[in-house]
Amino acid sequence: MLSSSSRSFWRFVVAVLVVGPLPAALAQTPGSLDTSFGGVGFVSTAVSTGAGDDRARAMMLQPDGKIVVVGACDNNFCLVRYHTDGTLDSSFGIGGRVNETRASTTLTAYSAALQPDGKIVVVGNCIVGLTATMCATRFMADGSLDSAFGTSAGWTLPNVTSGGDVAKAVALQTDGKIVLAGVCTGFASPTAADFCLVRLNNNGTLDTTFNTTGMVTASFGGGAVNQGANAVAIQTDGKIVAAGYCDAGTYDNICVARFLANGTALDGTFGGGSGRVVTQAVASMHNRAYSLALLHNGKILVGAECGSATCGARYNPDGTLDASFATGASLAPAERRRTRPFPVDSRWLLTAALFWPGGPIQALVLMAAGRSTTPLLAHLLPL
Secondary structure, three states: OOOOOOOOEEEOOOOOOOOOEOOOOOOOOOOOEOOOOOOOOEEEOOOOOOOOOEEEEEEEEOOOOOEEEEEEEOOEEEEEEEOOOOOEOOOOOEOOEEEEOOOOOEEEEEEEEEOOOOOEEEEEEEEEOOEEEEEEEEEOOOOOEOOOOOOOOOEEOOOOOOOEEEEEEEEEOOOOOEEEEEEEEOOOOOOOOEEEEEEEOOOOOEOOOOOOOOEEEEOOOOOOOOEEEEEEEEOOOOOEEEEEEEEOOOOEEEEEEEEOOOOOOEOOOOOOOOOEEEEOOOOOOOEEEEEEEEOOOOOEEEEEEEOOEEEEEEEOOOOOEOOOOOOOOEEOHHHHOOOOOEEEOOOOOOOOOOOOOOOOEEEEEEEEEOOEEEEEEEEEOOO
16 A cells, blocks of 8 residues: 655656565665666566567566566466566466466456465456457466366456456455456447446455445446546445546546445445546546555545646545645656656656555566567666
């Protein structure tokens, strides 16, 4: 969890950034790449064979310091595990890599979560024929597929709208249940999309104590037909916060919704009774939330992309904007494109990033080269 008292962070941004704490690095210039990691401060790993695309989407740090990267590799779910020095962990999968297929299915992974027992839950989108559904699977600590998970030989494909659904985020409850959040678009109305949540039991089956079906959708109304969740988090009281985007005509806005723990309704104590809040951090451009963190004081920190800049918003526990936070502030495009680390204020949770206080952080960056994209993992020293 991100503490609002955190004082300093670093980030490494090229396209997508995910950060987390790492063990103390060797003494080098603060802010420089840590050359004890991969020899030069970063590693690049190909998973697909030939000219396939490897796109990293999520990163997790294990209690033993090992680093798990999850993504989509040539229409498969893929995972890579590294030692703390950036070398591949040969005890995981085949030579440190897993490239998981599913028969007659196009797979795209978007998020992952590490269970306390070391198992790895991966969620995303599964396309079978003409039907796109949310999907979830789980891997054992050694990288093998957990065949006991779900309803189809290690997989669960919850059909929320009988159309085009995708899980963009996942969070684990303290009781072991698994919450997926994303975008759901039914074939009956292919131009309309909603926020949607699915809750699974720990074994991957639908949790029917959640809105009786294990699924719930929510619309922001007001003509917003293009909306969806990109991030999700579970409060200590069990309520579920989802953040993403909803359109307001010409441009999308940052949209946050809070659901009751049982999924039966939006939380009436949030957003002035509606359970939803809509924020335009920067005018005359798309504002889309991609990450969120729950602070120890109950406030909600949202990281977003506003046009070609990075922006954010902080909300009080009741969903009102926190006036002490510079909601409309953003980082200029020139700064956002920098390929060297630079400090950012601890108020920020930047696009597709999670920050932890203190220590070195780690950046997961997508480096594009023509049609081939290879994940690049960089380890930075603290300020």
